[in-house]
Amino acid sequence: xxxxxLKVENLVKNFGGLVATDSLNLEVxxxxxxxxxxxxxxxxTTLIHQLSGMLKPDDxxxxxxxxxxxxxxxxxxxxxxxxRSYQITSIFKDFSVLNNVAMSIQAQEGHSFRFWRNADKDVxxxxxxxxxxxxxxxxxxxxxxxxxxAHGEQRQLEIAMALxxxxxxxxLDEPMAGMGPEESSRVTKHLNSMKGRYTMLLIxxxxxxxxxxxxRITVLVYGQAVACGTPQEIRSNAEVRQAYLGED
Numbered sequence: 001x002x003x004x005x006l007k008v009e010n011l012v013k014n015f016g017g018l019v020a021t022d023s024l025n026l027e028v029x030x031x032x033x034x035x036x037x038x039x040x041x042x043x044x045t046t047l048i049h050q051l052s053g054m055l056k057p058d059d060x061x062x063x064x065x066x067x068x069x070x071x072x073x074x075x076x077x078x079x080x081x082x083x084r085s086y087q088i089t090s091i092f093k094d095f096s097v098l099n100n101v102a103m104s105i106q107a108q109e110g111h112s113f114r115f116w117r118n119a120d121k122d123v124x125x126x127x128x129x130x131x132x133x134x135x136x137x138x139x140x141x142x143x144x145x146x147x148x149x150a151h152g153e154q155r156q157l158e159i160a161m162a163l164x165x166x167x168x169x170x171x172l173d174e175p176m177a178g179m180g181p182e183e184s185s186r187v188t189k190h191l192n193s194m195k196g197r198y199t200m201l202l203i204x205x206x207x208x209x210x211x212x213x214x215x216r217i218t219v220l221v222y223g224q225a226v227a228c229g230t231p232q233e234i235r236s237n238a239e240v241r242q243a244y245l246g247e248d
Contacts, residue, residue, distance in 0.1 A: 003029065003030035004027050004028070004029060004030070004063075005028050005029065005030050005064065005065060005168060005169050005199050006026070006027065006028040006051070006062070006063070006064055006082075006169055006201065007026075007027050007028075007062075007063040007064075008024060008025060008026040008027070008051075008060070008061075008062055008063075009025055009060055009061050009063075010023050010024070010025065010059065010060040010061070011023070011024040011025075011026075011047075011050065011057050011059070011060035011061075011062065012024075012057060012058045012059035012060050013043075013046055013050060013055060013057055013058055013223075014058055019222070019223055020043045020046040020223050021043050021046055021047060021050065021057070021060075021223045022043075022222065022223035022224045023060070023224070024043075024047065024060070024220075024223065024224065024225055025225060026047075026218055026225060026228075028169065028199060028201055029199075029215075029216075030199055031195075031196045031197070031198075031199055032199060032200075032215040032216060033191070033195060033199075033200045033202055033213050033214050033215050034200070034201050034202065034214065034215065034216050034217075034218065035201075035202040035203075035204060035210045035213065035214035035216070035217045035218070036048075036201065036202070036203050036217075036218050036219075036220060037204070037205075037207070037210055037217060037218075037219055037220070038219055038220035038221055039221070041222075042220040042221055042222065042223070043220050043222070043223035044203050044220055045173075045203075046223070047203075047220070048084070048171055048173055048201075048203055050062065051082070051084075051171060051201070052074055052077060052082065052084045052171060053069075053072060053073055053074035053076075053077045054074060056070070056071070057070055064077070064080065064081075064082055064168075064169065065080065065081060065168055065169075067080070069082075078165070080168070081165075081166070081167055081168030081169060082167065082168065082169045082171065083162045083165050083167035083169070083170055083171065084162070084170075084171040084173060085158050085159055085161075085162045085170070085171065085172050085173060085175060090158065091146045091154060091157055091158055091161065092146060093145070093146045093147035094145065094146075094147065095145070095146055096119075096120075096142065096143055096144065096145060096146070097133065097138055097141050097142050097143070097144055097145075097146055097149065097157055098119050098120070098126060098129050098130065098133065098142040098143065099118065099119050099120070099129075100146050100157055100160075100161055101119075101129040101132050101133060101157075101160050101161055101164050102117070102118075102119035102122075102125050102126070102128075102129045102164075103161075104160075104161040104162075104164035104165055105125065105128055105129060105132075105164045105165075106125070107165070108164065108165040108166060128164075129142075129164070130142060132160050132163050132164050133160055135160070135163060135190065135193070135194060136156045136157075136159055136160045136163065136187075136190050137156065137186065137187075137189075137190045138153065138156050138157060138160060141153060150183070151178050151179065151183075152178075152179045152180070152183030152184075152186070152187065153183075155175055155176075155177070155178075155179065155183075155187065156187055156190070158175075159172070159175060159187075159191075163198070167198065167199075168199065169199050169200070169201065170198055170199065170200045170201070171200075171201050171203075172191075172200055172201065172202045172203065172204070173203050174203055174204060174205065175187060175191075175202070175204065176188075176204060176205075176206040176209050177205075179206075184206055184208070184209055185208075187209075188208075188209045188212050188213060191213055192212065192213055195213075195215075202214065210231075211231045211235070214231055215230070216228065216229065216230060217229065217230070217231060217234045219234065219237075219240050226239070226240070227239075227240050
């Protein structure tokens with residue numbers, strides 16, 4: 001039996017007269033990359049806000065790793081292993097790439113920033129951070145200040161910082177946002193190499209990336225899941241193909 005890491009049941013979120021999440025059901029299995037797609041206004045951002053704890057659902061439940069978390073704070077969800085990468089890059093721009101990841105490792109280990117260790121002077125910490133940078137393809141940029149990275153590289157660093165927390169579920173919120181085709185292809189390749197080792201929920205507009213990465217795809221329309229299946233099943237769904245993938 002496949003382990004279910006995330007189970008969303010009958011989730012509802014209203015904003016006045018607007019139903020942003022409409023009795024939504026969603027499951028994410030251990031080790032899979034599950035993508036959520038849909039047109040603008042479909043409710044993707046509202047969903048991820050509810051999963052990460054930034055918004056409280058009006059009804060329904062969210063179970064993560066066997067625990068009901070609907071009323072859990074964002075910080076406690078993160079400590080429990082649900083980690084979100086943001087649409088807007090949130091890195092320490094005055095620190096090196098290596099030390100950005102090192103800070104995430106130390107935060108996960110429960111260290112106070114008052115006792116923060118510099119990875120340049122800590123061989124064991126530097127080794128851990130470098131291994132994560134290799135996973136995302138940034139090892140050659142380890143000594144560069146984060147502020148000097150290209151946009152796509154900053155997004156890669158943000159993912160590396162999320163990976164440094166050893167997540168049970170990684171919420172990827174538009175990781176390809178603002179990237180050119182070459183950057184997007186590179187990040188897709190590195191995320192693909194992590195398949196099976198990390199469980200990911202991917203919110204993404206880049207359909208090439210979605211179909212290259214996803215094991216399963218859920219299609220949202222007006223807050224409802226209108227389809228869920230493998231990439232091939234979603235591609236062959238005539239309604240989805242016509243409305244959301246731009247095909248006849």
